[in-house]
Amino acid sequence: MTIPPPYAENLHTWYLDLQNRICQSLEAIEQESLALDIYNAWEPQQFEKRPWDFAQSGGGRMDILQKGRVFEKAGVNVSCVWGEFAKEFAAQIPGASEDPRFWACGISLVIHPRNPYVPIVHMNTRHIITTKSWFGGGADLTPCIPFEEDTQTFHQAFKECCDGHDSSYYDKFKTWCDDYFYLSHRKEARGIGGIFYDYHNTNNFEADRAFNNSVGQTFLETYPLIVRRRMAQAWGDAELQTLQHKRGRYVEFNLIHDRGTKFGLQTGGNTEAILMSLPPTASWAA
Numbered sequence: 170m171t172i173p174p175p176y177a178e179n180l181h182t183w184y185l186d187l188q189n190r191i192c193q194s195l196e197a198i199e200q201e202s203l204a205l206d207i208y209n210a211w212e213p214q215q216f217e218k219r220p221w222d223f224a225q226s227g228g229g230r231m232d233i234l235q236k237g238r239v240f241e242k243a244g245v246n247v248s249c250v251w252g253e254f255a256k257e258f259a260a261q262i263p264g265a266s267e268d269p270r271f272w273a274c275g276i277s278l279v280i281h282p283r284n285p286y287v288p289i290v291h292m293n294t295r296h297i298i299t300t301k302s303w304f305g306g307g308a309d310l311t312p313c314i315p316f317e318e319d320t321q322t323f324h325q326a327f328k329e330c331c332d333g334h335d336s337s338y339y340d341k342f343k344t345w346c347d348d349y350f351y352l353s354h355r356k357e358a359r360g361i362g363g364i365f366y367d368y369h370n371t372n373n374f375e376a377d378r379a380f381n382n383s384v385g386q387t388f389l390e391t392y393p394l395i396v397r398r399r400m401a402q403a404w405g406d407a408e409l410q411t412l413q414h415k416r417g418r419y420v421e422f423n424l425i426h427d428r429g430t431k432f433g434l435q436t437g438g439n440t441e442a443i444l445m446s447l448p449p450t451a452s453w454a455a
Contacts, residue, residue, distance in 0.1 A: 172251050172271070172272040172298060173227075173249075173251055173272050174272065174298060174302075177272070177274065180378070181247075181249045181274050184249075184274060184275065184276045184385075185230070185247055187247075187276055187382075187385045187386075187389070188230070188232060188245050188246075188247045188276055190389055191245050191278065191388075191389055192232050192234075192245055194389060194393050195216075195234065195240060195243055195280070195393070196213075196234075197393075198239050198240075198396055198397065198400070199213035199234075199237050199238055199239055199240065200213055201397070202238040202239045203238075205400065205401055207284075207401070207404075208238035208239065208283075211236065211237065211238045211283070212237075212238065213237060213238050214234050214235065214236060214237035214238070214240075215234065216233060216234045216243075216245070217233050217234070217235075218230055218232050219231045219232070219233060219441075221439040221441075221442060223248070223250040223251075223252070223437070223438065223439075224252075225251065226250065226251045227248070227249045227250040227251050227252075228248070228249070228250065228439075229246060229247055229248030229249065229250070229439065229442060230246070231244060231245075231246045231442040231445060232244070232245045233245075233445060236449075237283070239282060239283060239287065239400055240280060240281070240282055240283065241281050241282065241283040241448070241449055242280075242448060243278070243279075243280040243281065244278060244279055244280075244446065245276070245277075245278040246276065246277050246442045246445060247275070247276045248273070248274065248277075248438070248442070249273075249274040250272075250273055250436070250438065251270070251272040251273070252270070252271065253270050254436065255269075255435070255436075256269065258435045258436070262297075262299060263299065263301050263303070263368060264299035264300035264301030265299040268299065270299070271298065271436075272297070272298045273295060273296070273297045273298070274295065274296050275293060275294055275295025275296060275306070276293060276295070277292075277293035277295075277429060277446075278292050278293065279291045280392075281448045281449065282396070284399065284400055284402065285313045285314055285404050285408040285409060285411055286314055286399040286400075286402040286404060287395075287396050287399045287400055288310050288311060288312035288313070288315075288319065288360070288395065288399075289310075289313070289360070289415070289416070289448075290308070290309070290310055290392050291308065291309055291311070292307070292308035292309075292384070292385070292388040292392075293306050293308075293429060294307075294381045294382075294384050294385050296381065301370070302370060303368045303369055303370040304366075304369045304370070304377050304378070304381040305366060305367035305368065305369060306365075306366065306367075306381060306384055307342065307345075307346055307363060307364045307365035308327065308363045308364060308384060308387070309346055309350050309359070309361075309362055309363035309364075309365070310323045310360050310363055310392075310395075311359055311360030311361070311415065312360060312361060313408070313411050313414075313415040314408065314411060315361060316399070318398075319361075319395050319398065319399070320361045322391065322394065322395060323361070323363060323395065324343070324361075324362070324363070326387050326390065326391040327339065327343075327363055327364045327384075327387055328343075329387075330364075330383050330386075330387040331364065331380075333383060334376065334379065334380040335380075338364075338366075338380070341366075342365060342366045343362060343363070343364055345364070345365045345366060345367075346362045346363050346364050346365035347362050349365045349426075350362065350422065352418060352421060352422055352425075352426070354425070355418065355421070359418060359422050364384070367428075369381075410452070410454075413450060413451055413452035413454075414452055416448040416450070416452070417451040417452050417453045419446075419447075419451070420447055420451050423446050427446075429443075430443055430444070430446070
């Protein structure tokens with residue numbers, strides 16, 4: 170086991186490039202919204218880049234956009250960290266009970282639009298090494314006011330992404346997503362799904378890496394299309410209440426069930442970056 174692996178810099182650079190391209194795409198939408206009067210109470214915003222250091226080795230960069238016109242909060246985080254798991258946590262990670270050393274690199278984002286007609290979205294992809302190695306990630310859409318057209322667009326894009334690598338991936342990863350992004354205490358799905366995969370290792374590193382990269386690229390090509398489709402729709406108090414309610418459900422999932430939140434906090438990651446997924450406001454009013 171080599172930590173960091175020989176390809177660490179190359180993989181990290183790819184994630185940083187994807188981070189930059191996603192942020193540029195969202196900033197472009199902020200500027201386009203200047204043509205829409207419904208956003209005139211706000212100014213277009215850009216991402217603030219916040220580098221951080223990991224307590225053991227490595228670190229990351231959190232790019233955060235707040236109080237924008239279209240996006241009330243958007244966080245895009247890239248991290249590349251390595252060190253040793255605490256003994257009690259190592260037992261929960263494949264390959265770490267034999268040797269607690271690890272290396273992890275990936276991207277994670279959550280976008281909370283201001284407009285209730287524009288869906289919340291999450292995407293992450295990552296590569297982790299212990300005495301074993303694997304890729305994981307996925308993308309899922311959480312509309313407050315669902316549109317079948319958007320659901321079909323999102324799922325078709327990720328089906329084509331999966332089919333480009335293995336025809337068995339989409340059905341398997343879609344089902345995994347539906348099962349994972351489920352609030353068991355509410356008995357309801359978080360959104361309309363997408364794909365989710367973990368511990369992905371086919372013993373062909375380049376093929377697995379290519380698939381993982383395709384997930385990020387598919388997100389970049391798909392989500393802005395859906396945003397532009399819905400961003401001109403005006404909303405009122407009723408729609409805003411629906412948005413706040415859905416955000417409340419989002420908070421519940423990320424604090425109770427989300428693996429990434431638990432992994433980040435239990436490995437001593439940057440708390441602000443880990444909790445960037447939380448919306449600026451939410452409601453639990455009945």
